[in-house]
Amino acid sequence: MATHILTRAARFGAVIALALFGLSASAPAQEELQEEQAHEALHFPIEAPERRSWSFDGFFGKFDPAQLRRGLQVYRDVCQNCHALSMVPFRTLADEGGPQFTPEQAAEIAGAYTVTDGPDDQGLMFTRQARLSDHFPSIFANPQAAAFANNGAYPPDLSLMAKARSVPSGFPWFIFDALRFYQEGGPDYIAGFLTGYRDPPPGEEPPPGTYYNVHFGADDETAMPPQLFDGIVRYTDGAPQTVEQYAEDVAAFLMWTAEPHLVARKRLGFQVLIFLAAFIGLMYATKRRVWAPVH
Amino acid sequence: MIKPLYKYEPKNGFTRWLDARLPVLTLIHGSFVVFPTPRNLNYWYSFGAILTVMLASQIVTGIVLAMHYIPHTSLAFASVEDIMRNVNFGWLLRYLHANGASFFFIAVYIHMFRGLYYGSYKEPREVLWILGVLLYVLMVATAFFGYVLPWGQMSFWAATVITNLFGAIPLIGESITTWLLGGFSVDSPTLNRFYSLHYLLPFMIAGVVVLHIWALHVPGNGNPVGIQVRVPQDTVPFHPYYTVKDGLAIVVFLFVLAVVVFYQPNALSHPDNYIPADPLKTPAHIVPEWYLLPFYAILRAVPSKLGGVLALGAAIFVLFLVPWLDTSRVRSATYRPIYRQFFWIFVITCVGLTWLGSQPPEGGYVIAGRILTIYYFLHFLVVLPVVGLVEKPKPLPASINDPVLPPGESVRQAAE
Ligand code: HEM
Numbered sequence: 001m002a003t004h005i006l007t008r009a010a011r012f013g014a015v016i017a018l019a020l021f022g023l024s025a026s027a028p029a030q031e032e033l034q035e036e037q038a039h040e041a042l043h044f045p046i047e048a049p050e051r052r053s054w055s056f057d058g059f060f061g062k063f064d065p066a067q068l069r070r071g072l073q074v075y076r077d078v079c080q081n082c083h084a085l086s087m088v089p090f091r092t093l094a095d096e097g098g099p100q101f102t103p104e105q106a107a108e109i110a111g112a113y114t115v116t117d118g119p120d121d122q123g124l125m126f127t128r129q130a131r132l133s134d135h136f137p138s139i140f141a142n143p144q145a146a147a148f149a150n151n152g153a154y155p156p157d158l159s160l161m162a163k164a165r166s167v168p169s170g171f172p173w174f175i176f177d178a179l180r181f182y183q184e185g186g187p188d189y190i191a192g193f194l195t196g197y198r199d200p201p202p203g204e205e206p207p208p209g210t211y212y213n214v215h216f217g218a219d220d221e222t223a224m225p226p227q228l229f230d231g232i233v234r235y236t237d238g239a240p241q242t243v244e245q246y247a248e249d250v251a252a253f254l255m256w257t258a259e260p261h262l263v264a265r266k267r268l269g270f271q272v273l274i275f276l277a278a279f280i281g282l283m284y285a286t287k288r289r290v291w292a293p294v295h
Numbered sequence: 296m297i298k299p300l301y302k303y304e305p306k307n308g309f310t311r312w313l314d315a316r317l318p319v320l321t322l323i324h325g326s327f328v329v330f331p332t333p334r335n336l337n338y339w340y341s342f343g344a345i346l347t348v349m350l351a352s353q354i355v356t357g358i359v360l361a362m363h364y365i366p367h368t369s370l371a372f373a374s375v376e377d378i379m380r381n382v383n384f385g386w387l388l389r390y391l392h393a394n395g396a397s398f399f400f401i402a403v404y405i406h407m408f409r410g411l412y413y414g415s416y417k418e419p420r421e422v423l424w425i426l427g428v429l430l431y432v433l434m435v436a437t438a439f440f441g442y443v444l445p446w447g448q449m450s451f452w453a454a455t456v457i458t459n460l461f462g463a464i465p466l467i468g469e470s471i472t473t474w475l476l477g478g479f480s481v482d483s484p485t486l487n488r489f490y491s492l493h494y495l496l497p498f499m500i501a502g503v504v505v506l507h508i509w510a511l512h513v514p515g516n517g518n519p520v521g522i523q524v525r526v527p528q529d530t531v532p533f534h535p536y537y538t539v540k541d542g543l544a545i546v547v548f549l550f551v552l553a554v555v556v557f558y559q560p561n562a563l564s565h566p567d568n569y570i571p572a573d574p575l576k577t578p579a580h581i582v583p584e585w586y587l588l589p590f591y592a593i594l595r596a597v598p599s600k601l602g603g604v605l606a607l608g609a610a611i612f613v614l615f616l617v618p619w620l621d622t623s624r625v626r627s628a629t630y631r632p633i634y635r636q637f638f639w640i641f642v643i644t645c646v647g648l649t650w651l652g653s654q655p656p657e658g659g660y661v662i663a664g665r666i667l668t669i670y671y672f673l674h675f676l677v678v679l680p681v682v683g684l685v686e687k688p689k690p691l692p693a694s695i696n697d698p699v700l701p702p703g704e705s706v707r708q709a710a711e
Binding site: 059087092156159160163164165166177178181182183185186218258260261265266268269270272273276277279280283284286287290291294 | 334376386536542550554557558567
């Protein structure tokens with residue numbers, strides 16, 4: 001009997017291992033050993049960004065509205081000069097689980113932008129103040145114009161950036177990532193990228209128009225100039241005005257723009273798991289009872 | 296033919312009326328209520344029920360997604376994001392559907408390996424097995440079409456790589472590719488037809504599932520011991536015994552699915568698919584979804600393109616032949632000491648191919664990929680026929696009651 005249980009347990013273990021292998025294989029970048037990665041994008045040519053702790057990580061994680069507001073401020077003061085945020089409507093700034101501005105404050109933020117609308121009844125396009133229902137407008141007419149203004153490098157739309165990048169952890173470790181519910185590779189990457197500018201090693205001059213960045217995923221140097229310097233954004237809530245703080249705040253903000261329902265998702269998830277756990281308990285008891293006469 | 300023990304008696308006027316005209320209630324009663332089911336099925340046998348639930352879940356979530364999705368290259372990506380952001384519980388629908396596809400494959404792989412372990416494909420269940428492989432092929436096609444729909448970078452490039460494979464067919468390859476794509480490259484006509492097929496195939500799957508269950512109910516379920524049901528005491532009615540047992544398995548499976556959907560909904564997908572498709576920018580590393588990686592490894596193991604495509608096709612086709620490749624008369628690997636070892640080696644081979652499929656095709660990975668590919672085929676073409684002939688199976692119990700009941704009890708039960 002005991003050996004029977006042991007073999008059963010072993011087989012069960014094998015299946016779990018198989019499933020976990022499956023899990024890992026889906027994110028191919030996650031499995032590649034660091035040394036082999038040198039020439040591939042997403043595999044940190046120089047140095048993987050460190051993992052940070054975030055208010056929204058883990059089982060009960062939530063966005064910190066104050067942090068999201070500071071992140072929005074960094075985006076508006078700095079990043080918006082080059083990057084669009086086209087998937088985010090102003091009205092969501094007042095949503096539950098986000099930066100939680102009041103609708104009036106959100107409307108005021110929208111009002112600072114102008115958007116093109118029309119055609120009007122004379123067939124002409126016109127510009128007007130943005131409203132809550134509008135999305136963040138891009139300052140460039142199209143991606144070509146954005147690239148042209150940046151030495152030919154297109155500054156990508158940031159709406160989904162936090163889900164379009166990750167910090168892979170290498171072959172066996174993804175199992176622990178899965179068990180720890182690690183999903184913050186995107187913000188870890190963004191914060192790392194923004195703070196990854198260094199002086200290039202002696203003898204290695206970056207090509208003109210590029211900047212040495214140890215955490216850039218695609219190459220040794222990026223076309224994006226360093227943007228954050230201590231004190232360049234004036235916080236009003238007393239948070240430190242350092243590059244580190246700016247980088248984390250804007251990374252958290254971009255996680256919200258990429259996954260605006262994260263808080264609702266985790267909350268509902270918890271309720272669903274409680275429900276399913278109770279359901280499992282009941283099914284197990286029922287099954288035991290029904291089968292008792294047969295066993 | 297397995298005969299249920301009790302005939303269905305309609306209880307009220309309406310059911311009597313209906314059943315006299317269309318005995319659908321008798322059919323349901325016979326197939327899912329009183330159907331005699333071996334009493335010794337373990338939880339590996341619950342995955343068929345789990346698969347049925349997953350199919351239903353994919354169809355329901357899919358139909359609602361389809362109400363919001365727009366199959367056009369300029370709008371597809373934005374429409375999926377619109378679902379994620381602006382449709383009520385759209386994020387839940389989409390995460391359920393995308394992760395549901397992965398879990399569907401986890402379940403189907405367990406279901407198939409179960410079949411290989413217990414010899415479920417053997418006479419008289421060959422047609423049942425063949426229908427199962429057909430279901431798997433349909434699932435692969437459905438998932439491939441589905442993965443193209445969100446129109447991210449991986450969607451676009453996976454579609455490009457896979458449709459290009461048809462170009463390897465001599466003479467007519469080019470024309471076939473153009474015909475599949477509806478043009479000379481992956482573009483809006485491709486997306487539109489893939490969407491149409493993605494909507495169609497799940498219903499074909501549902502149809503084949505009906506045939507699959509019909510083919511199951513003619514000889515009845517196999518069981519882990521692998522000997523035929525002999526006496527009524529070997530079986531229990533499907534309801535309530537297996538409705539509760541499968542029900543428990545389903546809820547546990549859904550629990551694991553919920554953990555992924557709610558807490559790591561993007562763990563199974565590639566970050567590049569959150570970048571809108573760009574035909575001018577090839578990703579550094581094009582990979583399919585995890586469940587297709589073993590076949591991707593086999594494809595790349597062969598140095599020629601045509602050879603790779605043929606190996607890929609053969610790797611799936613060989614599954615259809617398994618009932619005739621296995622020469623052993625004993626079904627269950629529990630009583631086949633040599634085959635059992637080879638079974639686990641084969642499982643490890645498949646896991647290895649999955650891993651290699653995610654690696655860049657260079658250096659040691661290619662060599663390992665070739666070795667495992669060759670072994671994959673050796674398992675079917677050599678191990679299955681030869682082991683069946685040379686192996687001396689362990690003695691089989693006299694009845695399926697023997698291994699489950701303590702000694703002595705089976706005699707009493709049989710005498711009852
Ligand atoms: C056999 C069952 C099915 C499987 C295995 C399957 C698989 C998939 C996969 C892998 C995706 C890509 C997921 C993503 O990245 O978002 C997808 C998307 C999609 N599927 Fe299915 N699917 C199935 C059934 C259906 C059905 C029945 C419908 C509609 C009637 C449907 C409609 C859609 C739509 C509209 C999308 C695109 C939206 C999205 O990306 O989330 N699917 N499917």
